[in-house]
Amino acid sequence: MQSNDVDLVDRLAMALSGGLLLLGVVGTGLVETFDGPPRGAAPVTNDAGQVVAQPTVDPNVRTALVVGALLVLLAYALYRIAVPRVEAGTERATPETQPGD
Amino acid sequence: MGMSYDAATPLRNDVGLELSGPWAAYWVAMLRVLTGWWFFHSGVGKLLDSGLNFGAAGYLQGMSGTTLGPLATFLAGFPDLLGALVPLGETAIGLGLMFGVLVRLASFFGALFMSLFFVGNASFGHGLVNSDLMGLLLFVTMIVFAAGRYYGLDALIERTEFVRNRPRLKYLLG
Structure with a gap:
């Protein structure tokens, strides 16, 4: 069984969560990679343990974007639990409910 | 596509737990792009x-x-070739996954890389299921789900006349 329905809330959750995740990992990652060492998200240290190069983008900003993406998915999940969706073909006639106008 | 339901008393409505096609497609694509970025970043960093x-x-x-010792020591006999193939391969695997081109072929080589890392890194202090194995499983997942x-x-490449006349190519694409 699968449903192919998406509504505005699905689209918003996908766009916002995906945007944050891709920005936090790929977008800022491109900046970090091509803007000289470090190419990762941690400072470069020499043999004496001294920091010789700091990341261009603060890793806390990047992890915040990733966590934000997860929180969007959580909010979406809570919304879906609170307001379940009736799938096509499974809805029942409910006399108490007036048809929407 | 009737969407009328009683929002005031949700439990009166059926609660669907079916797989959502659009969400599944969305998430498979997200996994693909992030896995691709992982390898692209690694390869480009080496190239730079x-x-x-x-x-x-x-x-x-x-x-x-190690388990893959014979393969690893055989490969080690070609240091010049490896010096080019490792960064280029990681970059190509990453680009393939991020843009969704030849994903199954790229994922096969990604799984090969990760098999060597999984066995070679041998970071088993917290058990055999570590992030190297998880990365390996992601590449297998990319293959299984096309x-x-x-x-x-x-998706576009598979619709070309060239591929439709050669359906076996779908084992490399997808």
Whole structure:
């Protein structure tokens, strides 16, 4: 069984969560990679343990974007639990409910 | 596509737990792009720092005695080739996954890389299921789900006359 329905809330959750995740990992990652060492998200240290190069983008900003993406998915999940969706073909006639106008 | 339901008393409505097609497609694509970025970043970093002279032979030589020892030490016999193929391969695998081109072929080589890392890194202090194995499983997942078909260029490539006349290519695409 699968449903192919998406509504505005699905689209918003996908766009916002995906945007944050891709920005936090790929977008800022491109900046970090091509803007000289470090190419990762941690400072470069020499043999004496001294920091010789700091990341261009603060890793806390990047992890915040990733966590934000997860929180969007959580909010979406809570919304879906609170307001379940009736799938096509499974809805029942409910006399108490007036048809929407 | 009737969407009328009683929002005031949700439990009166059926609660569907079916797989959502659009969400599944979306998430497979997200996994694909992020897995691709992982390898692209690794490959491009090597290219920027050491060009086509990445030193991989020592690592592979150190794998003698492991499960993949024979393969690793065989590969270590070609240090110049490896110095170019490792950074170029990682970059190509990453680009393939991010754009969704030849995803199954790229994922096969990604799984090969990760098999060597899983066995070679041998970071088993917290058990056999570690992030290297998880990365390996992601590449297998890309193959099983034909991840390039979702928001990827393989969806378009598979519709070309060339591929439709050669259906076996779908084992490399998709």
